[in-house]
Structures are given as structure tokens and as C-alpha cells.
Amino acid sequence: MSSAIRDCWISASRFAETFGSFQLFSFRVLPHLAKALRRPGLISEQLYFVGALSLVLIMFGGLFVGMVLALQSYNTLAEFGSTGSIGAFTAEALVRELGPVVAALLFAGRAGASVASEVGLMRATQQIAALELMAIDPMQRIVAPRVIAGVISVPLLAAIFSAMGILGAHFVATTLLGVDGGEFWAQISERVDLYQDVLTGFFKSILFGMSASLMAVFEGFYAAPNAAGVSRAATRTVVISSVWILLLDLIVTSLTLPGT
Amino acid sequence: MQNNRAIDVSVGLFILLGLAAMLVLAAQTIGHGKMNSGDSYLLAARFDHVGDLKVRAPVSLAGVPIGRVESILADPIDFQAVVMLRVDAIFDALPADTTAIIESSGLLGGKYVALEPGGDSEVLKDSDEILLTQSSISIENLIGKFMLNGGSD
Numbered sequence: 001m002s003s004a005i006r007d008c009w010i011s012a013s014r015f016a017e018t019f020g021s022f023q024l025f026s027f028r029v030l031p032h033l034a035k036a037l038r039r040p041g042l043i044s045e046q047l048y049f050v051g052a053l054s055l056v057l058i059m060f061g062g063l064f065v066g067m068v069l070a071l072q073s074y075n076t077l078a079e080f081g082s083t084g085s086i087g088a089f090t091a092e093a094l095v096r097e098l099g100p101v102v103a104a105l106l107f108a109g110r111a112g113a114s115v116a117s118e119v120g121l122m123r124a125t126q127q128i129a130a131l132e133l134m135a136i137d138p139m140q141r142i143v144a145p146r147v148i149a150g151v152i153s154v155p156l157l158a159a160i161f162s163a164m165g166i167l168g169a170h171f172v173a174t175t176l177l178g179v180d181g182g183e184f185w186a187q188i189s190e191r192v193d194l195y196q197d198v199l200t201g202f203f204k205s206i207l208f209g210m211s212a213s214l215m216a217v218f219e220g221f222y223a224a225p226n227a228a229g230v231s232r233a234a235t236r237t238v239v240i241s242s243v244w245i246l247l248l249d250l251i252v253t254s255l256t257l258p259g260t
Numbered sequence: 261m262q263n264n265r266a267i268d269v270s271v272g273l274f275i276l277l278g279l280a281a282m283l284v285l286a287a288q289t290i291g292h293g294k295m296n297s298g299d300s301y302l303l304a305a306r307f308d309h310v311g312d313l314k315v316r317a318p319v320s321l322a323g324v325p326i327g328r329v330e331s332i333l334a335d336p337i338d339f340q341a342v343v344m345l346r347v348d349a350i351f352d353a354l355p356a357d358t359t360a361i362i363e364s365s366g367l368l369g370g371k372y373v374a375l376e377p378g379g380d381s382e383v384l385k386d387s388d389e390i391l392l393t394q395s396s397i398s399i400e401n402l403i404g405k406f407m408l409n410g411g412s413d
Contacts, residue, residue: 048267052274095285156278163281166288185288192289202282 025218029143036144043145043152050111050146050213051153057110058103058157059164065098066090066165070172083177087184088191090169091162095192099162100154100201101249104208107154108241112216115146116237119220120230128221143217150213151206158205200256207252208245215241299349301386302330305360305373306340311396313362313371319345321375326351329373345373345390356382362396371396 036043069090077083119142122128128138166188173179192198216237223233310332319327327347335342345360357378364371375390384390 044271045267047271047274052270055274055277091288095289152275156275156281159278159281159285163284166285188288194286194289198285198289 022218026214029147032140032144035140043148046145046149050149054107054110057106058161061106062161062164063168066168067172070169074177083179084183085187086173086179088187091166091188091192094162094165095197095201099158100205100208103158103161104154104212104245105242108212109238112212112237112241113234115216116220117230117234119217120223120233123223124225124230146217147213150209154209155202155205204252211244212241300346301349303345303347303384303388303390305343305390305393307393307395309395310341311371318372320372354384355380356384358390359392360390361394
């Protein structure tokens with residue numbers, strides 16, 4: 001009995017320790033972000049690895065999610081005879097919620113895990129220690145470019161996800177379900193608001209990109225310097241950043257909920 | 261070097277594609293903004309009850325949108341709702357006895373303001389008030405009346 005309580009206490013304090021050191025790590029990265037902008041070559045290299053290589057996954061993800069949304073909403077909307085609102089419904093859901101959130105989750109799984117294992121392997125093979133020996137700050141050289149690339153990539157990926165989703169929904173609605181294409185687009189432009197929906201989604205995805213990439217470099221940076229540690233870092237990155245993204249989404253959505 | 265160029269090209273394509281997607285999303289949703297880009301003028305209208313008319317709801321003439329609801333406020337003196345309508349400037353010859361009616365598009369659709377021109381030779385100018393108005397019809401009240409009448413017959 002007392003050992004169970006002690007285990008709980010140990011894991012709670014370990015959680016607090018990890019959470020605290022993550023916050024401190026984030027604050028330590030901040031001043032390096034501006035300095036890292038002076039090396040655009042490093043950022044563009046990371047943009048390729050975390051952004052361009054995630055493109056295919058995001059495009060297919062968006063396409064299929066949009067198609068499924070159109071199919072699922074059709075039955076309910078058909079009951080009210082308003083199948084023309086499929087466009088507005090899917091566009092609103094994609095732009096506000098699914099685009100930023102699912103794109104960030106896919107990003108965490110695809111790019112976050114690879115960044116975490118890459119940085120973790122650098123730690124394990126003492127490349128980070130070597131950089132420090134040469135008086136090169138690994139924060140500036142390794143961590144900051146990856147965080148900046150994540151902050152740039154995720155909003156772009158989310159926009160691509162939403163756009164592909166709307167195209168997929170348009171395809172399903174017009175060819176399979178026989179909805180009028182003109183009404184589809186008209187309802188979108190009438191119901192989806194640039195500021196309230198599109199820009200809210202954009203700011204959300206910046207936030208998600210920031211936290212997912214910070215989590216990935218943090219886990220990699222402090223990974224145990226062995227094979228098990230690297231794989232543990234990759235797994236923890238995906239699990240923690242997924243939960244963290246969903247929690248942040250809940251907080252941001254309830255704060256920015258449009259009033260009546 | 262060759263490898264570097266491939267990376268640069270794909271990063272460029274990725275960012276262009278992302279920006280294009282954002283542009284598409286913005287262009288598809290900008291429908292609201294189009295109306296405000298041209299010249300326009302303001303009209304006021306007083307209603308006893310606006311129902312759930314919303315700011316930015318369309319103002320239509322013969323069923324065609326020609327403007328937007330600019331603001332909805334309650335008058336503290338005569339207890340009516342004052343609705344400001346922003347109308348496209350090319351519709352500058354609306355007769356002074358135009359009627360403003362709050363209608364709803366379909367049973368579940370949103371409310372909008374319909375303008376029905378009268379026959380007066382005077383025209384409405386900027387910040388004039390539309391004197392003839394008809395408030396929003398509440399379906400709940402209609403059903404209530406219908407049920408009461410049905411009971412008495």
C-alpha cells in the first residue's frame with residue numbers, strides 16, 4: 001500500500017520535473033530564435049526535412065478527411081433538405097478545427113518523431129558535446145532552426161490540409177452525392193469568416209507548430225545517450241505532443257469561441 | 261551541391277504551395293468583404309423587434325443582396341431597435357417611402373433585411389431614416405396564435 005503511494009508520488013514529481021524543465025528549455029530557446037534567423041540556410045534545410053517531406057502525408061490526410069466529412073454530414077443534412085450546406089459545414093470544420101489540429105498531430109508523428117530521434121542520436125554519438133567543445137552553441141545551431149522550421153511549416157501544412165479537404169469534400173459532394181457545385185462554394189463564402197475562422201485557425205496552428213517542434217527537440221536534446229533512449233525520445237515526443245496539442249486546442253477554442 | 265539545389269527547390273515549392281492554399285482559403289471566404297470595397301452609404305431603420313438579425317446580415321432589394329447590416333442598437337428613449345444599413349452607392353435612388361422588412365431565408369435560415377421600394381419621387385440620402393418598417397415575424401408567436409385560433413373555432 002505504502003509502496004503504491006510512493007510510486008504515485010515519484011511519478012508525479014517526475015512529471016513536474018519534466019514539465020518544469022520543458023518550460024525552462026522553451027525559455028532558453030527563445031533568445032536564440034532571433035539569432036538563428038541570421039542563418040537561413042540551416043532553416044531552409046530543416047524546412048525541407050520537417051515541412052516538404054510531410055507534404056504528401058498532409059495532402060492525402062486532408063483529402064480523405066474532407067471526403068469523409070462530406071459523406072458523414074450528408075445524411076444528417078439531407079434530413080433537413082439542406083445538402084447545399086455540406087460545403088459550409090466541411091469548410092468550417094476543417095478551417096477552424098481539423099486543419100490545425102490534425103495537421104499538427106500528423107506533423108508530430110511524422111516530423112516530430114524524426115527530429116527527436118535525430119537530435120537524440122546527436123546526443124548519443126556526442127555530436128552535441130563536440131559542438132560545445134568548439135564553442136558552438138547547440139541551442140543556436142541545432143535547436144533553434146528546427147523550432148523555427150516547425151513554426152513556419154505547421155501553418156502552411158494546416159492551410160494545405162484544409163484546402164485539400166475542401167477539394168475532397170467538393171469532389172464527393174458534386175460527383176457522388178449530386179450536390180450543386182455553385183451552391184457548395186456560395187455557402188462557403190457566405191458562412192466561413194476570414195477573421196473569425198481562417199485567422200483563428202492560422203494562429204492556432206502557429207501555436208501547435210511551436211509546441212510540437214519544441215517538444216521534439218526537448219525530448220531529443222535530453223534523451224538518454226543510448227539506443228533505448230533515442231527510441232524512447234521519439235515515442236514520448238509523439239505521445240506528449242499529441243496530448244499537448246489537443247489540450248492547447250481545447251484551451252484556445254474555449255477562449256476564442258465566437259460570442260453571439 | 262546538386263543535392264542542395266534539390267532541397268532548395270522543394271522547400272520553395274512547399275512554401276509556395278502553402279501560401280497558395282492560404283490564398284485559396286482567404287479568397288473563398290472573403291465574400292463578406294467584397295461588399296464593403298465599393299462606395300456605400302448608410303440608412304437607419306427602426307424596428308419594434310429585430311428577432312435574431314445579426315450584424316453583417318445581407319440587405320436585399322428584390323432578393324438581390326445590395327448591402328450589409330452595419331450595426332444593431334437599442335434606443336434608450338423610444339425603446340426600439342435602431343438598425344444601420346450600409347447600402348451600395350449605385351442604389352442611390354431608393355424612394356423615401358421604401359419599406360424595410362426583416363425576413364428570414366427559409367424556415368431555418370438566417371434573418372436579412374429586405375427593402376421594398378415605394379413610389380415617392382423623393383429619394384433616400386446618406387444617413388436618412390427609413391420610416392416604414394416591418395419587424396421580424398416570430399414563428400413561435402405565429403404558431404401560438406394559430407393554436408389559440410384553432411382552439412376557438
